[in-house]
Amino acid sequence: MVQSIRERYRVQPVRAHKRNWPFPLNIYQSAVGRKWVMALTGIGLVGFVLIHMVGNLHVYEGPARMYEYAETLRTLGGGLVPKGLILWLMRFGLAGMFALHLHAAITLKDMSRHSSEDSGIMSGAKKYAGGRDHIAATYASRTMRWTGPIIALYLLFHLADLTWGWWLGPDFVRGDPYHNVATSLASLPVAALYVAANVALALHIFHGAWSIFQSLGVNNPRYNHLRRGLATGIAGLILVGNLSFPILTQTGLINEDNRPCPVNDSTGLVCLAEQAEGH
Amino acid sequence: MNDTISVTIKVWRQENPDAPGRFETHPQEITTDASFLEMLDLLNEQLNDRGEEPIVFESDCREGICGTCGLMINGRAHGPQKATATCQLHMREFEDGDEIVIEPFRAAGFPVIRDLAVDRSPLDHIIESGGFISVGSGAAPDANLTPVAREAAEKAFDAAACIGCGACVAACPNSAAQLFTSAKVGHMALLPQGQPERWSRTEAMVEVMESYFGSCTNHGECHEACPKEISLDFIAYLNRDYVKAKVKNRALSGQR
Ligand code: HEM
Ligand code: SF4
Ligand code: FES
Numbered sequence: 402m403v404q405s406i407r408e409r410y411r412v413q414p415v416r417a418h419k420r421n422w423p424f425p426l427n428i429y430q431s432a433v434g435r436k437w438v439m440a441l442t443g444i445g446l447v448g449f450v451l452i453h454m455v456g457n458l459h460v461y462e463g464p465a466r467m468y469e470y471a472e473t474l475r476t477l478g479g480g481l482v483p484k485g486l487i488l489w490l491m492r493f494g495l496a497g498m499f500a501l502h503l504h505a506a507i508t509l510k511d512m513s514r515h516s517s518e519d520s521g522i523m524s525g526a527k528k529y530a531g532g533r534d535h536i537a538a539t540y541a542s543r544t545m546r547w548t549g550p551i552i553a554l555y556l557l558f559h560l561a562d563l564t565w566g567w568w569l570g571p572d573f574v575r576g577d578p579y580h581n582v583a584t585s586l587a588s589l590p591v592a593a594l595y596v597a598a599n600v601a602l603a604l605h606i607f608h609g610a611w612s613i614f615q616s617l618g619v620n621n622p623r624y625n626h627l628r629r630g631l632a633t634g635i636a637g638l639i640l641v642g643n644l645s646f647p648i649l650t651q652t653g654l655i656n657e658d659n660r661p662c663p664v665n666d667s668t669g670l671v672c673l674a675e676q677a678e679g680h
Numbered sequence: 681m682n683d684t685i686s687v688t689i690k691v692w693r694q695e696n697p698d699a700p701g702r703f704e705t706h707p708q709e710i711t712t713d714a715s716f717l718e719m720l721d722l723l724n725e726q727l728n729d730r731g732e733e734p735i736v737f738e739s740d741c742r743e744g745i746c747g748t749c750g751l752m753i754n755g756r757a758h759g760p761q762k763a764t765a766t767c768q769l770h771m772r773e774f775e776d777g778d779e780i781v782i783e784p785f786r787a788a789g790f791p792v793i794r795d796l797a798v799d800r801s802p803l804d805h806i807i808e809s810g811g812f813i814s815v816g817s818g819a820a821p822d823a824n825l826t827p828v829a830r831e832a833a834e835k836a837f838d839a840a841a842c843i844g845c846g847a848c849v850a851a852c853p854n855s856a857a858q859l860f861t862s863a864k865v866g867h868m869a870l871l872p873q874g875q876p877e878r879w880s881r882t883e884a885m886v887e888v889m890e891s892y893f894g895s896c897t898n899h900g901e902c903h904e905a906c907p908k909e910i911s912l913d914f915i916a917y918l919n920r921d922y923v924k925a926k927v928k929n930r931a932l933s934g935q936r
Contacts, residue, residue, distance in 0.1 A: 436919070516789065516854065529752060531781035536904040542900075618917060618920025620913050
């Protein structure tokens with residue numbers, strides 16, 4: 402059959418229309434809806450990172466208060482619910498948010514990548530043969546698809562390091578976070594890794610916390626000028642707080658020289674509990 | 681002042697949509713009073729005189745209202761001057777000795793037809809999918825029959841200034857068409873005449889947009905490239921209206 406020039410050169414959609422999923426899943430089928438989910442999970446994750454950072458400031462009060470804080474997390478909900486239940490619910494919620502955020506990020510990146518003939522495999526960003534000049538895009542916005550995966554890898558490292566204790570080995574004492582932090586971050590390569598990863602995290606939040614407003618359509622010209630400052634403030638706060646732990650351990654502010662209790666998971670923990678009672 | 685500058689034009693040449701393209705270099709002496717497109721016209725005359733193929737590029741109104749003339753100039757959509765379409769750019773924006781790289785607007789949704797001309801019909805498909813608006817089409821209605829707040833009219837007019845040039849798509853690292861679509865959705869969503877079909881229109885236009893273009897990550901490059909300085913705020917309103925359109929019970933939309 403002869404194909405007319407018009408047919409031959411009609412611009413073909415990059416994506417075929419798929420059958421609609423039932424409400425509310427159909428929201429997630431569209432890129433705008435998926436970005437909305439990304440923004441909502443982003444809020445949850447920023448909230449977690451902020452609380453996590455502020456909570457960890459307890460290391461500056463010494464091993465006993467740090468022990469007490471960790472114990473408080475396990476006993477959230479008081480006697481009403483079994484010990485550790487709320488903490489586990491929060492962990493599942495976080496894992497779910499991470500999974501959604503990650504899935505949306507990867508699929509939307511691919512969508513953008515296929516929308517240009519020539520684009521970066523990792524960043525999905527379009528390339529011009531003659532180069533291009535960015536005006537509004539920031540370093541942070543252009544590296545979201547690099548800082549994101551860096552955070553994901555760092556998260557796995559961090560869990561293996563301070564939750565599961567994989568490489569501290571016999572030095573790792575479950576239930577004594579002060580000791581674990583002080584021991585792990587005393588190693589220069591580990592501290593350097595924490596610094597690098599948290600710079601990536603801060604960059605991610607610097608763009609993300611601004612981007613949330615656009616993605617959700619929370620927009621009022623009267624307050625729009627505050628968004629940039631808010632995002633910078635949150636990213637800066639998280640950066641300063643999180644960087645303080647590896648840096649101050651390296652400079653010796655966080656150490657175990659004046660530790661009142663022995664380091665082990667039997668008498669050590671009992672001693673920490675008694676110390677915590679006493680304040 | 682009538683200065684003459686020497687520049688080196690490095691321009692994209694491509695025989696047809698399927699041919700591989702390449703850059704071609706031409707030295708040019710040009711008065712700074714010439715517009716950018718006049719410079720290309722003069723270059724084409726020289727090419728013609730030498731029996732070579734002239735460079736294909738699009739233009740129509742040459743006064744910044746038809747939206748056909750977009751070019752990527754030195755890595756910027758519509759060139760270095762803000763809020764200016766290619767046809768309104770003048771050679772005085774360049775210096776003696778500059779190299780000027782000219783490429784077509786790029787996106788998978790904008791296939792090259794030849795040289796610098798691209799097919800921007802996906803933008804038309806987005807508009808088509810928006811469908812009709814319900815207005816009385818009998819005799820001309822009385823002026824001011826439908827009251828519109830002045831601020832709303834102004835804002836709608838800001839959005840309606842979009843000329844559909846596609847610079848936003850070209851400038852976007854994701855090749856997203858969010859700024860264009862949000863301007864088109866926005867100018868109707870702000871006016872009473874646009875309310876009856878507001879939710880179905882938003883839904884349809886976003887879905888056609890997403891079948892051709894990429895996903896917005898809020899870089900803001902589109903706004904910088906836009907000859908009409910369409911605001912990023914419209915993208916936020918589009919995102920909000922899209923999710924609302926999915927959730928809303930349209931039978932009750934008259935009740936707010
Ligand atoms: C699992 C690792 C992560 C990956 C792979 C990832 C990836 C991404 C990507 C690709 C984007 C889209 C960039 C854009 O639209 O410009 C994004 C947005 C965002 N991310 Fe992440 N991210 C991760 C973890 C995090 C964490 C831990 C936080 C919180 C501290 C976070 C907060 C945000 C926010 C707030 C946004 C903006 C959402 C929006 O534009 O509406 N992300 N992420
Ligand atoms: S929004 Fe601006 S850049 Fe995009 S098509 Fe309209 S006028 Fe051109
Ligand atoms: S030629 Fe019409 S806008 Fe440039």
